[in-house]
Amino acid sequence: xxxxxxxxxxxxxxxxxxxxxxxxxxxxxxxxxxxxxxxxxxxxxxxxxxxxxxxxxxxxxxxxxxxxxxxxxxxxxxxxxxxxxxxxxxxxxxxxxxxxxxxxxxxxxxxxxxxxxxx
Amino acid sequence: xxxxxxxxxxxxxxxxxxxxxxxxxxxxxxxxxxxxxxxxxxxxxxxxxxxxxxxxxxxxxxxxxxxxxxxxxxxxxxxxxxxxxxxxxxxxxxxxxxxxxxxxxxxxxxxxxxxxxxxxxxxxxxxxxxxxxxxxxxxxxxxxxxxxxxxxxxxxxxxxxxxxxxxxxxxxxxxxxxxxxxxxxxxxxxxxxxxxxxxxxxxxxxxxxxxxxxxxxxxxxxxxxxxxxxxxxxxxxxxxxxxxxxxxxxxxxxxxxxxxxxxxxxxxxxxxxxxxxxxxxxxxxxxxxxxxxxxxxxxxxxxxxxxxxxxxxxxxxxxxxxxxxxxxxxxxxxxxxxxxxxxxxxxxxxxxxxxxxxxxxxxxxxxxxxxxxxxxxxxxxxxxxxxxxxxxxxxxxxxxxxxxxxxxxxxxxxxxxxxxxxxxxxxxxxxxxxxxxxxxxxxxxxxxxxxxxxxxxxxxxxxxxxxxxxxxxxxxxxxxxxxxxxxxxxxxxxxxxxxxxxxxxxxxxxxxxxxxxxxxxxxxxxxxxxxxxxxxxxxxxxxxxxxxxxxxxxxxxxxxxxxxxxxxxxxxxxxxxxxxxxxxxxxxxxxxxxxxxxxxxxxxxxxxxxxxxxxxxxxxxxxxxxxxxxxxxxxxxxxxxxxxxxxxxxxxxxxxxxxxxxxxxxxxxxxxxxxxxxxxxxxxxxxxxxxxxxxxxxxx
Numbered sequence: 070x071x072x073x074x075x076x077x078x079x080x081x082x083x084x085x086x087x088x089x090x091x092x093x094x095x096x097x098x099x100x101x102x103x104x105x106x107x108x109x110x111x112x113x114x115x116x117x118x119x120x121x122x123x124x125x126x127x128x129x130x131x132x133x134x135x136x137x138x139x140x141x142x143x144x145x146x147x148x149x150x151x152x153x154x155x156x157x158x159x160x161x162x163x164x165x166x167x168x169x170x171x172x173x174x175x176x177x178x179x180x181x182x183x184x185x186x187x188x
Numbered sequence: 189x190x191x192x193x194x195x196x197x198x199x200x201x202x203x204x205x206x207x208x209x210x211x212x213x214x215x216x217x218x219x220x221x222x223x224x225x226x227x228x229x230x231x232x233x234x235x236x237x238x239x240x241x242x243x244x245x246x247x248x249x250x251x252x253x254x255x256x257x258x259x260x261x262x263x264x265x266x267x268x269x270x271x272x273x274x275x276x277x278x279x280x281x282x283x284x285x286x287x288x289x290x291x292x293x294x295x296x297x298x299x300x301x302x303x304x305x306x307x308x309x310x311x312x313x314x315x316x317x318x319x320x321x322x323x324x325x326x327x328x329x330x331x332x333x334x335x336x337x338x339x340x341x342x343x344x345x346x347x348x349x350x351x352x353x354x355x356x357x358x359x360x361x362x363x364x365x366x367x368x369x370x371x372x373x374x375x376x377x378x379x380x381x382x383x384x385x386x387x388x389x390x391x392x393x394x395x396x397x398x399x400x401x402x403x404x405x406x407x408x409x410x411x412x413x414x415x416x417x418x419x420x421x422x423x424x425x426x427x428x429x430x431x432x433x434x435x436x437x438x439x440x441x442x443x444x445x446x447x448x449x450x451x452x453x454x455x456x457x458x459x460x461x462x463x464x465x466x467x468x469x470x471x472x473x474x475x476x477x478x479x480x481x482x483x484x485x486x487x488x489x490x491x492x493x494x495x496x497x498x499x500x501x502x503x504x505x506x507x508x509x510x511x512x513x514x515x516x517x518x519x520x521x522x523x524x525x526x527x528x529x530x531x532x533x534x535x536x537x538x539x540x541x542x543x544x545x546x547x548x549x550x551x552x553x554x555x556x557x558x559x560x561x562x563x564x565x566x567x568x569x570x571x572x573x574x575x576x577x578x579x580x581x582x583x584x585x586x587x588x589x590x591x592x593x594x595x596x597x598x599x600x601x602x603x604x605x606x607x608x609x610x611x612x613x614x615x616x617x618x619x620x621x622x623x624x625x626x627x628x629x630x631x632x633x634x635x636x637x638x639x640x641x642x643x644x645x646x647x648x649x650x651x652x653x654x655x656x657x658x659x660x661x662x663x664x665x666x667x668x669x670x671x672x673x674x675x676x677x678x679x680x681x682x683x684x685x686x687x688x689x690x691x692x693x694x695x696x697x698x699x700x701x702x703x704x705x706x707x708x709x710x711x712x713x714x715x716x717x718x719x720x721x722x723x724x725x726x727x728x729x730x731x732x733x734x735x736x737x738x739x740x741x742x743x744x745x746x747x748x749x750x751x752x753x754x755x756x757x758x759x760x761x762x763x764x765x766x767x768x769x770x771x772x773x774x775x776x777x778x779x780x781x782x783x784x785x786x787x788x789x790x791x792x793x794x795x796x797x798x799x800x801x802x803x804x805x806x807x808x809x810x811x812x813x814x815x816x817x818x819x820x821x822x823x824x825x826x827x828x829x830x831x832x833x834x835x836x837x838x839x840x841x842x843x844x845x846x847x848x849x850x851x852x853x854x855x856x857x858x859x860x861x862x863x864x865x866x867x868x869x870x871x872x873x874x875x876x877x878x879x880x881x882x883x884x885x886x887x888x
Binding site for chain 2: 096103128129130132133134136137140164165166167169170
């Protein structure tokens, strides 16, 4: 397990952004995710996919970030979809009841597909 | 004591003057006409002189212990000179009529007494002063020499009294005088104290000494001429051959003053260096004192710049600190900070001040800075960079309004200054930071105490059920919370909650939650209903990225069943009938969604329990407890613990859980708050002896 946190944002056609997370998302690193989301959304991106494939750990502060943006993104007709979670990370989401709020996909392509033909 | 002697002396003088007045003025006779009269008058004169000696001894003995300073020496010298001048003026101005030892009129009677007593007073005081100076800087033989001098004075007096009968005794008198001068010179050896006096004071002392020497030689000569001068004739009238005493003592004084004069003149050339050195020592000593006293950076810098300006005899000084936002002019002396700021608009001056990496003497600004603005009043300056931890933090600048206003010595002194100030600044900042931290810590301590007071003190306990809990915040104040409640139906409930995040914000939410729980519990019909009510109240009023996970377990005092609802919280671990399970009823964390979704998803789960069953509620600080390698505790260990724990005391279960966590943590700091709530269903018969009334255990 590593305490490092890495984040990359890639743009896809049709206003879709994929934010890939790696490492350890906690109170110290959550602000970086928040910045990245803010940048993506204010850059005109309404459809956000968060790729959890490389994320090892998520804390409550990390979870809070998604809640900050979900309402505004949805009211603009977009969405935040979560994809490729490791079992442990999914458990955390699941315990909080996040699956009720967010669409969670096994892979990023599936999430992209879910955004529909525009993507 | 002194007053008594003075009064006695005055009384003797009055008596003496009255007797002499009656005898001479009314009887028109000389005192020497009658032996009895002469003896009486002499005796009275002796008393007066003894009084003067007594007062003098008392006066100088009081100052004997104090140190020799410029103030004491110059004060005494001034008094002596002025008194001598007054005496001589009095003798010169007042007409006198003394013939053959007869006093002609009343005025002469008064003036002769004043002059005689004055002469003795001045002389004896001078002797006292000289003695005290010699004793303050004494060497091995000082006292011996002083006794010899005293003997010589008395000897000369005796000899001059007898010389009326034998002329050759004058030679003895002269020899004794010469011996006295030699002894006096031998006795004055230590005049080192002069070197520590500043130059201007030395010059002043020089003039005073010249005056003193002049006064003493004039007095000595006046009294040395037998009856040829009025003053000595008067004194001789006062007491036979009395003028010998002022003559000799003033001569000794003259010798002392001349010796002092030479010493001062000798000490003058190196005065500049001495002054500077003593200034430097003073400056650095004062600086050190300031450092130890002031903890506040700005007052420290204000005193330092003021000080720097004084020691360099500069026309002004300031101190500037460099912050991220720019130049911060913090202390200015005799220059306005706006002026200093405007100086920085001159690019070349700004560069000169801010880039100096060594203390730098700018002898003439126009030489160093091309095309300097004529409005700039600083013509020469010393620039001392303040460095802290290899980082340039500021500059101390002293300036003069004339070219070549400073010397290399000033630069050296200010260099020492700069180093000290850098250290002092560093120290003051640390202290300030420490104070700030202490203040914060105090506030946090208060917050922690308040938070601790929000937790319940007594657990609901019956013969059938035992409950206990513990919470250990990771930081000073935590976001975890547990409480015991009473539902509308009268059943008991235990709740555990975790506010997302840590520290003060989480603690504030926790306090809010406590209030909401207290308000809603009496209306709630069960755990899920309570959580619904809490979510309805808190949703919308919480910050968007924050949420609270919560779990609530309802149980009756009989504890036949547990009713559990979960709002996104870490699942409960429950052992029923020897089988341990994870129980996670559906439900979203509080504060995420509105009632429409929340109320739909949350559910109550009812579990029948029997004696020996255990329910363990934890926060994620427990399930995510890490060892020093950051490896989280395995869920199996918690399950295993619940599986094997054998006790009907909830406290034991809590302790056992803590033990397992500590075991895994191996001393690593917990990264999150840890809260444990244990509910144990008791075997009624086994705990009958511990029966406690449930009704007396009102939960908070």
